[in-house]
Each structure stands twice: as C-alpha cells, then as structure tokens.
Amino acid sequence: MAETEWPWQYDFPPFFTIQPHLETQNKQxxxxxxxxxCFFKNNKSYILDIREAQNSPLFNNSKINRKLPQDGILKILEHLHKSGHAEPCDKSKNSQLHYRWFIYWHTLDEWASMIYDWAQGNGMINTVCTLYELVSGDNTVNEEFYGLDMGIxxxxxxxxxxxxxxxxxMFDDNEGVKFL
Structure with missing residues (x-):
C-alpha cells in the first residue's frame, strides 16, 4: 500500500461528522x-465494503479518535455514484442498503478511453487480446489499467x-476482446 498524504481536514474532528449546513456539507x-x-487510486483498490470501512484508516483517524459513521460513508458514496465514480456491486432492487461498492477513480468512460487509446497506440485494432493480457500482460505494465479489477x-x-x-x-474457455 502506498503512503497516503492526508489533507488538513483529516485531522479536523468535524470532518468526520456530516455537517448540517448545506454549503458546508457540499464542501465537506x-x-x-x-x-x-486518491486513497483508492494510491492503493490500487476497487471495492469498498461499508461494513468494514470504519476499520480502514481512510474513515478512521485514530490520531484524533474519530470515525466517519456508516450513514456518512453511504451519503458520500451516493454522491460519487452521481458523478460516475462509484456504483453498488449488488444491483438488487430489493436491497435498501448496498454494502459493497465499486470505486472508480476513473469513470468507466475514462477507463474505456485509456484502454482503447492503448489498443490504437499498440496496433491492436482488429486484433484479439485476452483479458489477462490487458490487466497483467507485459505490454501493459506501465499502463494505468494494469492490475485493474476484472469486474471494472x-x-x-x-x-x-x-x-x-x-x-x-469467448475462445478456448477464455474471454477476450477484439478492438474495432
């Protein structure tokens, strides 16, 4: 895991309580x-489980003994969802509370664009690539999508x-992609 540089707000106790004043809350x-x-990108993480989130240093600042409550985490995730940066892993309409969320430090459109730009730049148009080659291959080691979660x-x-x-x-029991 990469070392996280925490912003000044992280050591400010009210940051861990969703503020009632709308303008302040929006900034928060x-x-x-x-x-x-930033945290998910630095740590190359892709899934946040709300039930475990308060154990993470992201939502638990032990230095000031403060944790962001689950309802606060959910409120922020809903805002991230509106901007295309998060999505519930469970698409079930019956669930009122989604516990596991994909975190997209790049939106799906941005990921798609990066992958396609790589394919164009490496002469992969009209060529088949395995999914493994994309996220774990020698040709993608320096790409931001290297190691990307398979679901994303x-x-x-x-x-x-x-x-x-x-x-x-699908070919030979493998999934792949042909870039057009």
Whole structure:
C-alpha cells in the first residue's frame, strides 16, 4: 500500500461528522470524494465494503479518535455514484442498503478511453487480446489499467462495445476482446 498524504481536514474532528449546513456539507462531501478517490487510486483498490470501512484508516483517524459513521460513508458514496465514480456491486432492487461498492477513480468512460487509446497506440485494432493480457500482460505494465479489477475491466469493455469500438468474445474457455 502506498503512503497516503492526508489533507488538513483529516485531522479536523468535524470532518468526520456530516455537517448540517448545506454549503458546508457540499464542501465537506467534495473533500471526502477527492480523498476517497486518491486513497483508492494510491492503493490500487476497487471495492469498498461499508461494513468494514470504519476499520480502514481512510474513515478512521485514530490520531484524533474519530470515525466517519456508516450513514456518512453511504451519503458520500451516493454522491460519487452521481458523478460516475462509484456504483453498488449488488444491483438488487430489493436491497435498501448496498454494502459493497465499486470505486472508480476513473469513470468507466475514462477507463474505456485509456484502454482503447492503448489498443490504437499498440496496433491492436482488429486484433484479439485476452483479458489477462490487458490487466497483467507485459505490454501493459506501465499502463494505468494494469492490475485493474476484472469486474471494472468488463464494464469498461462493455462501454467500448456500446461505442462499437470493441467486441467481447469467448475462445478456448477464455474471454477476450477484439478492438474495432
């Protein structure tokens, strides 16, 4: 895990309580969103489980003995969802509380664009690539999508499929993608 540089708010106790004044709350939520996205990017993490979140240093500042409550975490996740930076892992309509969330430090459109730009730049158009090659191959080691969660990769590739820039295919019991 990478060392996190905490913003000044992280040591400010009211930061861990969702503020009632709307303007202050909006600034606070914006600061939390930036912090969450930076934290997940630095740690190459992709899933947040609300039930375990308060054990994470992200939401638990032991130095000032403060934790962001679960309802505060959920409020921030809902804002991240509106901006395309988070999505519940469980798409069930019956669940009133989604516990596990994908965190997209890049939106799905941004991930899709990065992957397609890589494919174009490396002469992979009209070529089939395995999903493993994309996220673990020698040709992608220096790419930001190297090590990307397979669930997020599939969502990004489906975005490319909808844009008619890729086709997800099955071959020899493997999943792959053909860039168009």
């Amino acid at each position: 939520i914006s600061a939390w969103q930036s912090l969450i996205l 990769l599939m969502k990004a590739l489906r975005t490319l499929e909808m844009q008619k820039k890729a086709e997800i295919i």
